[in-house]
Amino acid sequence: MSPIEVASNDLRMFGLRVRSAIPVPVLLRACVVSAPTGGNPDVQVGFGVVEDPATAEGRVARAGMVSVMADGGTVVDLPGIGRFDMSDGRDMVIEPVPGADRDGIWLAAFGMCFAYLLIQRDVIPLHASALETPAGVIALLAQSGHGKSTTAAALMDRGHDIVADDLVAVARDGGHPMVVGEDLPHLRVWRDVARAVGLETAGSQDLRPGGSRVARLRPVRPRGRRPLAGGIFLEFDNTLREPRLEPVSPFEAVVRIRPHIFGHRPMIARHGPDWVLPRQAGIASKPRFARLIRPRDIDSLPRCLALIEAFADGISDGRPPAAC
Incomplete structure (x- = not known):
């Protein structure tokens, strides 16, 4: 069963x-299940006109493609896709560029752009992958291109x-960081890396036509x-x-977490x-963290997986993580 429950355009x-207002992409249609109809949504996503933040009087901060406005809203300007305006943790307005791929708009809206809407609800989005263990969730945190999705x-x-x-x-819930729900039920892996480690042939699909990444659909549960429970950098x-x-x-975990929080620079x-700072400290308050340092080669991946499994087993068994 998928965390994406769809009734008409309700997710x-x-x-x-x-x-x-955006139909579910072909890539994910096999992963949706029916949801009850009716009721008011928590978040509304639709199309409209988004003012260019570069000329808007209300812009107070900018970092790359992200602008924060005086009213607390956030505008993300993605070349070739469109402009996304998130406000009050409840509304997302999208102005696509002419000819933009509809699936690309959907993936951007419910990926990077949804992270900024979560921030407005005081839910902290980590740029990470994560696996379930008996003790809870363990996050894999890394810079883009450092193997989060491949490892996952x-x-x-x-x-x-x-x-x-x-x-x-x-x-944050009662002093313990809690993982809220799930993201989209697919993993995004660079095509050349997927081919090198044999993942491309294991049920992968193109993330976008002609793109450099493939998607692996994953089995998911409500x-x-x-x-x-923990994190590995x-x-x-x-x-x-x-x-x-x-x-x-x-x-050290408090310090290391900051670069992995979506939106930390504009915020x-x-x-x-x-x-x-309070959000960094809140995430690092209870879980156990470790660093996995490795050479940048595919041959080291099996050993990395074994170390991650040993770390997860240690947390589940209540043992402190040890250097190995």
């Missing part, structure tokens, strides 16, 4: 009911339950909130011959450093 994602896809092929790819939504070091796992202290520019 359920991250524990929210979303009413969308390889773990899935080893029988692990992958609950999110690229966007892990975390809310879930509520689950604790964030994935890093490259080509001086190593073998990958190595190192424990990370809670204080800091808008609100100052005090906006993000």
Whole structure:
């Protein structure tokens, strides 16, 4: 069963009911299930005119393609796709560029752009993949291109339950960070990497026609909130011959989490450093963290997977993570 429940254009994602004017992409139609009709949505997604933030008087902060407005709204300007305006944690207005691919608009709306809408609801979106364990969810955090999705896809092929790819939504609940719902039920893997590790032939599809990434649909199950039990920061070091796992202290985890929070730069520019620090600390307050440092080669992947499994087993068994 999929976390994307569809009735007409009603979706359920991250524990929210979303009413969308965009049809579900062909890629994901096999992964949707029926949902009850009626009722008011938590989030409304539709088409309209979005003012260019570069000329708007209300822009107070900008970081790359993301602009934060004086009224608290966020505008994301994606070349070749369109302009997305998120406000009040409830509304997303999309102005596509002429000829934009409808599936690309959908994937952008419910990926990167939905992260900024979650921020407006004080749900913190982590740029991460994640797997389920008996103790809770373990996040795999890394910069773009550092192997989050490839690692998650390889773990899935080893029988692990992958609950999110690229966007892990975390809310604070009683002093413990909780993972909220799930993202889209597919993993995005670079085509050349997928081919090299044998993932491309294992039920993958083109993410977008002519694109550089393929999608792997994953089996998913309905879930509520689950604790964030731990996290692993994935890093490259080509001086190593073998990958190595190192424990990370809670204080170091607070520092390391910041670059992996969607929107931290525009939010800091808008609100100052005090906006993000409590959220960093909240995410790192209970889970256990480690660093997985590895050479940038495909041959090290099986050993990396074994280290991740050992870390997950240790958390489930109540053992502190050890360097190995």
